[in-house]
Amino acid sequence: MSRSALLSRRTVVPALLVLALLVGTGLYLFQPWKAFTDTTVNESLPTTAPTARDGAMNGGAMKDGAMKGDAMKDASGTKDMPGMKDSRPTDLARGGFVSHEHGTSGTARTVRLADGSRLLRLEDLKTSEGPDVRVYLSTRDADAVESGLGDGAVALGKLKGNLGNQNYAVPAGTDLSAFHSAVIWCKRFSVSFGAADLLPAKA
Template identity: 45%
Template structure:
């Protein structure tokens, strides 16, 4: 009678274990679940007059006092309250025109979850309540103002010069990795 040879299962088990470790590492990198428990608070001051370039000096004489009132440092062009979408989100949004004519989006009292690849988007999409509003903001015109600086606090996002703020009707805290809104605000203009 011949001996039956058993195949070793060690290489197969080692291969499966390696595949599981690689898949777990990739899933952790992609979802970053620890970010949900890490808060990053940013407290930026209201934007003021533009400072002189570094190293430069202003040798012009000071202007004579004027009887006309000075232009305000910033004017609110549009504003709105953030509503929750994929994650609980609150705070206010103000679109400001600065004295030099540039525009800044200001988030005040922001409170949302942290997450991977969060962006601040100006969009032309309508703000919808609930799940209906989670995925609409990348359907139309949108302009990314950059990465969300922190998931809590007050922060400013300067609009690039080529961006016309009149084209946009809403702001979204957008998770670019999963194409979903964490929260959004309809921007209403004063009458």
Template identity: 45%
Template sequence: MSKRVVVVGVAGVLVVALVVGLYLFQPWRLWTDRTADDALLVQAGATTTGAMTAESMTAESMITPSGTTAPPAGPVVVASGAFRSLEHDTAGSASLVRLPGGGHAVQFEALDTSDGPDLYVYLSPAPAESEEAAFGSGFTNLGKLRANKGNQVYEVPAGTDVSGVRSVVIWCKRFSAGFGVAPLVQG
């Protein structure tokens, strides 16, 4: 009787460990894909505005015939770059886009990375060439990654100072691991 109790107890512990492990690691995500097809704010191949400085990324404007300043008529790419892989193969590009109303958004073009259990999009002050650990702090969280493939647009929270942003990162919160990072370089 006592041997049976031990076997049932060990089996129970193993089942709980298996369930917790599956919840944490979600290994099936290695073989699944989610695709997004958001309308891009600025079409592929558009170049960044000329002579942009870090200060002008938040105050970009145009002089009107009356001598007053006005925001640009449409969305403008102020910085962009191609993804490089960190923990997982990642391809595609990211752009920081200034919106006509003065806000900003980040758009991913042709993103292709692995799916994961707890992925987020971060704006980081760390350059894209930094060690992976640098991306896990000091960031602005743009929210959960909606899909691991395709075109996506993420709104930058109002009031965010984008002048110090150097990269955009796909980050797994659960394991403190970067999937991919793209530099946000002015053109």
């Protein structure tokens, strides 16, 4: 092998290795194929089963064999049974998504369940897939979030899918009144895909 060919090989091989490393790093960081894929998640809004006080279900009408008539109507849900807690979820706040880095639409709702737990529900969500996309509650409003999450933002987890209806548990003890928007946030590149103002729900 000639001297010039040997030098050329010594130059080309390292250059190819560097190029392969750069391409691999770029693919890992940007995951460009996600611009052409969708993940749909459709979760129902959870409810908590009603609970009886002082054994109302196991005593009284049940013990006396009187689980008929009105009691049967109660069990079927046509009217509330005495001593039963309301199992219906309660809307606390809601708002529609606005687009930031990527086109984003849908509705965000904060909901309190009968057991007192709270969740953020995303409905009819439509946004883009991306690397390390997460859901946050921010103390900033939706427009301000475009420049950053702000102090005190709470992470609710990785985005389950870029399409559909999804639930995200709010950590116990979180003061929801301090948070003004729900955010679809790409943590890897610190950009907002979209955000929704959380406005108090009408009674």
